[in-house]
Amino acid sequence: MTDKPAAVVTPLRAKISCPECRKPSARETYPFCSPRCKAVDLNRWLSGSYAIPVRDDEDEDSDGNSEAG
Numbered sequence: 552m553t554d555k556p557a558a559v560v561t562p563l564r565a566k567i568s569c570p571e572c573r574k575p576s577a578r579e580t581y582p583f584c585s586p587r588c589k590a591v592d593l594n595r596w597l598s599g600s601y602a603i604p605v606r607d608d609e610d611e612d613s614d615g616n617s618e619a620g
Contacts, residue, residue: 569576569584571591576582583589595601 564581567576567582568574569588570582571588572584574584577584580586580589583592
């Protein structure tokens with residue numbers, strides 16, 4: 552065996568707190584701390600509690616009134 556010092560392993564993800572309950576996140580359910588918090592977040596997406604905002608000018612562009620055409 553060699554007497555080399557052990558290599559320091561840098562984690563791939565930064566440690567963050569769970570977005571639902573603020574407990575430390577778990578590797579298996581990242582970025583959540585548990586399957587329960589993961590399911591709560593999924594339920595909010597599926598029920599429409601979370602929404603991605605849409606700008607009005609994006610709606611006008613999709614009507615086919617573009618200048619490039």
